[in-house]
Amino acid sequence: MPDPAQTDKKCVIIGAGPAGLTAAWELCKADVPAIVFEKDNIVGGISRTVEYKGFRYDIGGHRFFTKVESVNKWWWEILSKEFIERPRMSRIYYADKFFDYPLKPANALFGLGIFEAIRCGLSYVTAQVAPTKPEMNLEDWVSNRFGTRLYQIFFKTYTEKVWGMPCTEISADWAAQRIKNLNLMTAVKNALFGSGKGKVVTTLIESFHYPRLGPGMMWERVAELLTEKGLPPRMELDVVRITHDGKRVVSLTVRGKDGVEHVETGTDFISTMPVRELVHALDPAPPNAVLEAADRLNYRDFLTVGLIIDKEEIFPDNWIYIHSPHVKVGRIQNFRSWSPFMIPDAKKNSIGLEYFVNEGDEIWNASDPDLIELGKRECEKLGLFKAADVSDGVVIRMPKAYPVYDKIYKNALQTIRDYLTTLPNIHLVGRNGQHRYNNQDHSMVTAMLAAENVCGADHDVWAVNVDEEYHEEVSEKEKRGQELTHGKRGGGDRLVPRRLDETDRLMGALREAFARYDAVALGGSIGILLGGSLFLATALLLLRGGVMVGKNLALLANYFLGYEISWAGAFLGLLEAGGFGFIFGFMLAKAINGTIALHEHALVRRLEVSATLDAIDEERQ
Amino acid sequence: MTDPLTERVREPGQAEWDVIQAAIARLRASVMAVVFGLCGGVGLFVATAWLLLRGGLMVGRTLSLLGNFFPGYSVTWGGALVGFVYGSLLGAAIGFAFAWLYNMIADLRDKD
The missing domain is CATH 1.10.287 (Helix Hairpins)
Known part of the structure; x- marks a missing residue:
């Protein structure tokens, strides 16, 4: 690898989220000047911590747990003394009762009461005797394995809240991949007799590390380190254009709140901005096919209503999943359980009500006071506390929080990637930068590899985490200390449901209409x-x-x-x-x-x- | 404007037609139970009623042998109602079993 300090390298980085700041700090350590531009007034991207009257809000909840040793080391180098170890607890809240997550059949059936349990049992038997065939969508898939009633209670509502589409429109293959080899009978057998000696048991992590003052603390610290090196992230600057000469990107033009434009040149560019916006910022504009491909990329957005409550304890969980169909909130974060240091007043508590939305929809466009009222009403309806217990509130909107994996995104993204190979000095990293449902650690790995590429390495940044298991699952073997190889830097790509499109529906109808008898x-x-x-x-x-x-x-x-x-x-x-x-x-x-x-x-x-x-x-x- | 199916035909799409042609029909057990149940119940009721309406000396001598299998059934108006219930129940059971067996065998063969 050539010595970057000798090659007049200069990197321009778009975005001060985990990927952007990781790349900046890695380049800084390699003596390559890296200038970060951020359009917001706060660093950390979706891993930021928002402060309101001393209360700190984590957007979505970020556990610092990773299978990637290089990322783990990185975190500890930056924040070693500030990490606290927290127990993981998250449950499902339905009909005024808490249920274990992941679901345990005995807990679910006892919690539901005798009549509901019988109903669930009968619907399970019905599903086993006369399953729906063929399994076209998520509803068919889950109902066939768990029975319609359990599906309605524990799958339907939450899934529809998160993904904003009916389960009948979500392809069954997502569930088949995500809920591998699991059905009610297997679950009951496992609960009663265990899953068999010698078999690898996958489980969810039981504890995790967390920065004392929330995940944003990590990125605020990295920004401070960069500032100490004379390379402070430049804040509140929006990307106007990315100029190229057809062979290389030559400069980035940004505009501040005052309308003044600034041009920054560089030898390399790292982008964490949404791919759709990146493509439209390119100057000269790419061919129409690439622009159209960019327009086909979709996003799901996210909104947190933070409430300050005059109560010390509400529930012990880090967060709870809200399955009730009578409220719009999908998940509630309990920040005292994440870290007591995020609550400045010991007699108060602070929670974050998470709404999964689309930018521009009714909830997204509602005023902050209306959303706070909605949050108060819904918590009272759920029986968590009284609206009068809420002393204050804040609304935090997070556009493009989740890249949507619909049927067309893969081809669209490939078209864009093919085009961008003509501009080899721009590197796409991070969640929105790659339009990939990366967790924080995955985003950091892509940034580390891109930084090494800037210094002369030749990593395939897109190969990170393609075939690995879901991040949160960890086998007993791995719990005993076996780590993934550094070279692979795995960790697991998250599976996201795919919407059934017109072709799927048409094929389904045709298959049904012209099905032959065996x-x-x-x-x-x-x-x-x-x-x-x-x-x-x-x-x-x-x-x-x-x-x-x-x-x-x-x-x-x-x-x-x-x-x-x-x-x-x-x-x-x-x-x-x-x-x-x-x-x-x-x-x-x-x-x-x-x-x-x-x-x-x-x-x-x-x-x-x-x-x-x-x-x-x-x-x- | 062309509909998606027309579009599909215009583009060769042979692979998709192959997928369609390979689809195996499944029977809905609940539907089969209802249909067979109705046929069984109404069929036996009508058969009994027809013989009763025609009348005669030894009315429904052969049909009344069903009483060997359906206790309480006879070729009378009361028996017609009893036969309706038996016919419906047996028909529903046969219909359900038929669909269940068919789907099970088809699934087994599909897995192979």
Whole structure:
């Protein structure tokens, strides 16, 4: 690797979140001047801590837990004395009761009460006997494994709050990946008998480290270190344009609140700004296909209503999931449980009500006082505390908190990445920088690699965490101390649901409309029923006994050779009627399938004609 | 404007048609139970009622043999109602079992 100090390198970094500041500090350590531009007035990005009247608010809750040793080391180098160890506790709050998270069947069924438990049990049995097939969406997938009732209570509402779309519109493959190998029976077995000796048990972390004054403390400290080195992050400067010459990016133009523009040149550029905005800031503008691809990237936004309450204790959890469909709040953070140092008054408490929203929707656009009132009302409705207990409140909006993984994002992102390979000195890192649902540690890893690339290394920043397990899961083996290799720097990409699109729905409808009957299954089922029925009827008459037993039923011997009202005849009847039923069902299926094929063929022909006529019409216009 | 299906036909999309053609129908057990139950119950009621309306000396001698399997059933108006209940229950059970068996076999074969 060349010595960067000897190469007149200068890096311009867009964004003072975890990725931007990590890259800046890594470059600083390598003697490469790095200038950070941030459009907000606070550092830390989504990992910031917002202070209001001495109360500190963490946006979304950030546990400092990672499988990546280099990140862990980094955190401790920056904030060693300021870390406190906190127990993890988070539960589901539903119908005025707390339920364990992740769900434990015994806890869930006892907590719901006897009638609801019976209802859940019955719906589970129904789902096992007659599951919905094919499983097209999340609702089908979860209901088939847990029963409709448990799905409604513990999956539907929260998932819809977070992702802002009905579960019937979320692809089933997300659940299949996210809730691997788990169903109610397995869960009950595991609860009663354990999951088997020698098997690796995945579990959720039990404790984590946390900066005394919230995650923002980490990034405020990094900003201070950069300032001490003479490279303070430049705040409240919005990106106006990123100028390039077709081969390299040459400068960044930013504009302050006073409207004054400033141009910064550099040899390398690291961007953590949303990809959509980055593409539109490029000057000259990229081809239309790239601009259109950028417009296809979507985001989910986030809003926290912070409430100061005149009560010392509300609940012991770090946060609770709100499954009630009667309120809009999705999660409630309890900041005293995160760190008591975030609450300046020992007699008060502070919570953060999290609303998952879309920028510009009704909640996002509501005024701060209205949102605080909404938060107070909803907490009272949930039975957590009275609205009168709230002495103050604050609203914190976080646009583009989550990149949306819909069906089109992958192709759109690939188009943009392909284009950006023509500008090799711009490096995309971080959550929004890569349009990837990275956690804080993943974002930092991408920044570390990008910083090394600026110094001459050749890492593939996009290869970080692609195939790893979900970040929060840690096996017993790993808990005993086995770490991931430094080279891999894994940690796990988060799985995000994909919305079913028009094509999925169309394919589903077509598959249902033109589904063929399985001839063997139809023959088999009719055969079993027919053979079984004749056997039972014969057996019943034999058991009843009499002088002329089964005189009429014995007439079936006209069709089933050798059949008679005797035990041997019952078995012979079972075989012969079964065989007859199988042949009948098999042929019936073939006949139905043939008819379906004819209809399908006719439809295709009709559509071909219609498509040809459309094409002729278009030619004429 | 063309609809998505037309668009699909215009673009070859053979792979998608292959997927559609490979789809295996599933039977809804609840629907089959209702349909078979109705057929069984109404069928036996109508058969009994028809014989009663036609009348005669030895009315429904053969059909009344069902009493061997359905205790209480006979070719009378009361028996027709009893037959309706038996026919419905047995039909529903057969319908449900039929769909369940079919889906189970189809699933097993699908896994292979």
